[in-house]
Amino acid sequence: MVTTRASAHSEGRLRKAVDVIDERLGIRALEYPVPEHANNLAWSLGGITAFAFGLLIVTGILLVQFYSPVPEAANHSVRDMVTDVWGMRLVRALHFWAAQAMYVTAALHLLRVYFTGSYKRPREGNWLVGVAMFALVILGLFTGTVLKWDQEGFEALGHNVEVADLLGGVGIWFSPDFASRVPILVRLYGAHVVIIPGLILVLLTLHGLLVKRHRISPHPDLPTDTTGDQAPTDEPTEPFTHHLRRIGAFGLALTGLLGVLAVLAPPAVGPPPVAGLEITKPPWNFWWMFTLEDWMGLSGILYGGGALFLLLALVPFVDRNRNRSWRRRRVAMTLGLLVVLALATLTVLMLFTTPETHLGM
């Protein structure tokens, strides 16, 4: 009895506190209803991706305190921070694994949206925003790989510079000639800590606002409302804050998992770079592109990456089928599976290859 009264009292105080904050910041606006299916794991992948992004920002802020983006010092500063600064080995490892998590959850979120038809009318624009964010995540991974300024990072940069050359004027920003008196490492550092996360934040805000405007997409296994674009009005709803609460719980689980990985498998730092060598393999996220490079030369990276993102951008405009269930979208399902299979095959094939020299050839 006493316990019940005490918990009711603390609940009352919490509600009062929320009321005080709401009066000033309008936080109750987040309590808008969302269909119940939005709280399952598959529909929470976007939120988990955003959580991973938050972890990257926090750990990234700590990393920039000890990292020097000057070519002469970059590799040594990474070594120094993980050996001489208390806790930074863990912070760097968390940053590395959070980046992997963000890439994986963003890809899974994109696949979920594709296979459940959530990109269909009226959400085509938001699909494009999501695809752009996925491209930024890949750019973030790429620039992060370069920043440690070891042989792997330098070779990744070399590929990028040569692909930029193939692009001509379009790739000029990535060319060292764009600002020849400044090390390209410094410019990529700027991109990694300001431009890319800044653009992701802007697009993430737009993405969230569009989700609110268009509402959570209907589940393909459930009926829709009369327009066919929304969940039915008789599907139970929960406040959006409950969705955020569950994402927070998933995020906590992810943080713990990343902590385990950070302790057991912190990333290494390779030897400082030497120009003219091509002896490392890229990070696994880019393997599919490099198998294409082995087949077609450097242009394979350009054509492969360009084709994938062109296909992704075209999806909502080519697929005019109004159905959302995979059973009634055989063409889209087959094409989607073929693309996934092709990427997986190209990725696995990289295991069979040894680095070849393509740079400067």
Add this chain to the structure above:
Amino acid sequence: MVRRLVAAWLLAVGLLGSVVVPPAAFAHGDGETQEGYLLVQQALGHLAHDTSSEGIDLAMEKVDDALSTEDHEGVDIAEVKDAMRALETDQVQRATALLEGSIEEALAEQPTATGYETGTTLVLPAMPGRTGLSDQDLALLVSSLAIAGLGVFLAYRFRPRDSVRDLRGQLKAERPSADGDSTPTSDPERHA
């Protein structure tokens, strides 16, 4: 069925890997540098990555190139020759020290790196991510597992009241006309 499909895919990838992927080769084409100090640095790069006989062979190739090139500015050729002899007898540490010493003058003359230059003066070996588990690591591991467990518990506690199957049943019961088979109640194909 799924297992068979995955097995067939793995088999196909294996075959493709052995047939389509070209054999490994390090091309040494027109792009190779003629700068002696850089060729020595490349030899050091090979040794930093691989001290097996394959890595030593590649380093020796570079040292050979460094000896035969005409641009020896800032390079102590006598030390490079000593390094070559050390490599021939698999003395990697001695060869590394000699090669590093042989280009000290050249590196001291290098201007600050700009554009796409490496700025590398010392080619250190790779630093492994982890060498062993300390007590602090174990404490972090336990804490991380506890955080992960708490997250899983809360995710379970905050789970939606109804599964998609339950929702489907409920909506079907409320609207017997809808078959719930992912078909919009306003499916245009249906109403056509």
